[in-house]
Amino acid sequence: MKMPIGKSITEPLHDAPLPETQAGNEQARRAATGRVREFQRRSLRGVWYLTLFLGISLVAQQLGSHLPDFPPSVRQLLGAPPSAKMISGLLIVYSFSALILILGRMTTGTGAFSGLSHVGYLLVFYAFYHVAHALDDNFYAVLAAGITILSLESYHIWTWHQERIRQEKQYIVRLDRMREWKRG
Amino acid sequence: MGMSLSGRAIVPVTITVTGFVVICCLLLYQAIKQDMTQDTVRHETALAQTVVRSTRYAMLKADRETVQNIVTTVGSQQDVEQVRIFNKRGVIMFSSHSGELNRQVDRNSEGCIACHAGATPLATMGSMQQARRYRNERGETVLAITAPIYNEPDCFNATCHVHPATQKVLGTLDIGLSQKSLQATLATLRSRMALFSVMILLLTVAGVSAILRRSLFLPVQRLESFALQLAAGHRDIPQPDLNGELETIGRTLQELADSSGKDAGKNSRT
Numbered sequence: 001m002k003m004p005i006g007k008s009i010t011e012p013l014h015d016a017p018l019p020e021t022q023a024g025n026e027q028a029r030r031a032a033t034g035r036v037r038e039f040q041r042r043s044l045r046g047v048w049y050l051t052l053f054l055g056i057s058l059v060a061q062q063l064g065s066h067l068p069d070f071p072p073s074v075r076q077l078l079g080a081p082p083s084a085k086m087i088s089g090l091l092i093v094y095s096f097s098a099l100i101l102i103l104g105r106m107t108t109g110t111g112a113f114s115g116l117s118h119v120g121y122l123l124v125f126y127a128f129y130h131v132a133h134a135l136d137d138n139f140y141a142v143l144a145a146g147i148t149i150l151s152l153e154s155y156h157i158w159t160w161h162q163e164r165i166r167q168e169k170q171y172i173v174r175l176d177r178m179r180e181w182k183r184g
Numbered sequence: 185m186g187m188s189l190s191g192r193a194i195v196p197v198t199i200t201v202t203g204f205v206v207i208c209c210l211l212l213y214q215a216i217k218q219d220m221t222q223d224t225v226r227h228e229t230a231l232a233q234t235v236v237r238s239t240r241y242a243m244l245k246a247d248r249e250t251v252q253n254i255v256t257t258v259g260s261q262q263d264v265e266q267v268r269i270f271n272k273r274g275v276i277m278f279s280s281h282s283g284e285l286n287r288q289v290d291r292n293s294e295g296c297i298a299c300h301a302g303a304t305p306l307a308t309m310g311s312m313q314q315a316r317r318y319r320n321e322r323g324e325t326v327l328a329i330t331a332p333i334y335n336e337p338d339c340f341n342a343t344c345h346v347h348p349a350t351q352k353v354l355g356t357l358d359i360g361l362s363q364k365s366l367q368a369t370l371a372t373l374r375s376r377m378a379l380f381s382v383m384i385l386l387l388t389v390a391g392v393s394a395i396l397r398r399s400l401f402l403p404v405q406r407l408e409s410f411a412l413q414l415a416a417g418h419r420d421i422p423q424p425d426l427n428g429e430l431e432t433i434g435r436t437l438q439e440l441a442d443s444s445g446k447d448a449g450k451n452s453r454t
Contacts, residue, residue, distance in 0.1 A: 084218070088211040095207050099200050106196060137217070141210040148203025155195060 016171060018178045025182075029175050036168045043161035046154025049115035053122060053146045057139075060126045064135045084134035088141065091125055095145045102152050111160045115153050122146045189404065193396050194389060201388040202381070209377040217370055224327060224366060225315045232331035232359045235267065244338055252278050258359075265326045265360035269333070272355055317363075325367060328360035403430045410434060414441040 019025050070078065098118060105112060125142045129135040235258055242250035251269070259267040259280020269278040275288045320326050332353045406424035413421050419441055426434050 085215060088215065092208060092211060095204060099204060103196065103200065137214050138211070141207055141214065144203060144206045144210055148199060148207065151203070152196060152199045155199065159192065 018174060022179065022182065025175055025179050029172060032168050032172050032175070036165050036172075039161045039165045039168065043158045043165075045113060046115055046150065046157045049119055050147070050150040050154055053119050053150055056119070056123060056126075057143050057146065060130075060135070061139055064126075064130060064139065067130060070131070078131075081132040082128065084129065084132050084138060087125065087128045087132060087134070088138060091138075091141060091145055094121060094125075095149065098149045099152060102149070102156055106156050106159075109160070111157070111164075113153065113157050115150060115157075118146070118149050118153065122149075190393065190396060190401055193400075194393060197392050198385070198389055202385045205381050205384045209381055213370075213374060213377055216373060220366060220370070221327075224361070224363070225329065228315070228327060228329045228359065228361055229331065231361075232329050232357050235359065236331060236333055236357050239269070248278075255280055263362045263365065265320060265328075265362050266358070267360075268358040270356045270358065272351070272353070277355070320362070325363040326360045327363050327366075328358060331357045331359070333357060403427070407434055407437075411437055414438070419445055 019028050069075075098121075122142055122145065125145075126135065126139075129138050129142065235254065239251045239254050242248075242254065255267045255269065255278045258264060264280070267278075267280040268276050268284070270289065271277050273288070275286060276284050277286075279285055316328050316330075318326055318328065333355045335351050335354050403424075403426050407426060407430055410421065410424050414437055423434050423438055
């Protein structure tokens, strides 16, 4: 009666079949307890990625103006950087899309998590602003975008896992009742 | 879960709306600041050109007194921090501050290095590249423009002058304007945007809370109270004022309670 963590975890456990034998009951109980621990661990992933982003932002703010520029040959190869206004427009579009996608996942109850991708995208924005010599002016906009997106993502992933933990605990209660009934 | 229904509804809305408004305000502020700074640089470049053209005739006539008079008059205007004219070697020939006359400036100093970075000094630059910022002794930000004074046919053909036709730049005009008023305008803009963000946040949270409370939380509370009373055995209580799906749930609860009461009655008789 082992239920894998992942795709099938979105299926409700309230009508999952209970094992008939005592050994099966014990095994299912151990598996459910393990899943609860795994969910508790995973529910904090968003917070870790938010902390990672804040750490990177702190480094970007401290070193932003001291980071060496690309050598002229590399700059020539890359071409002219996009203007700060263009990067800002892209940041608004990205933030809007990311928030809509997270809200969509909250609405449909999907537990997908894309915290690491967002940290990567936000790093790219820091890099683009740095190349365009506009990081000092736009640092707080990227920071606000990161905090907003990763906070919402953390909140979503935390509530989603709490819901799964609640379902697993209900399932454990049902298993215990079944065991008591078999004994009685 | 540890969080109420209202909390679960309001937290994501608050994070999303507040965060997005803050991002947009920060980027909008930067865009407005950039536009205003560009406008100021354009205005200052035009002012520098006006001063250069005003002094041109006096320079052709080698009338130093008139040139100094123009420089002093322009420099005495409100918000004009300094006006200086350098010769080719970087010596201050005319200045609105008489104390710095005949002083030579370092070619590596800010304002000079932009043209003198290479072996051959640049003869032309864009207006934004000519601009530099610094703080004066009163702590105010000053935006300064260094405009080249070009050699023209009138200059190198004049009998009194010694400039060869091959010399492109005769000297430079340096003019600095205090950014006090621009900084004040930007500070007002910042505070208005912060106020606007707070108002958006309050309106969103209050609006969502009011709608959810009226149409969801209060009916759910009434339904919860009704269900608890039914569970406690009070079958004669009226169904609460509900509508939509909640009304159906309430009616179903009432029917379930009635049927379980009848079953209990039958069981007790048998």
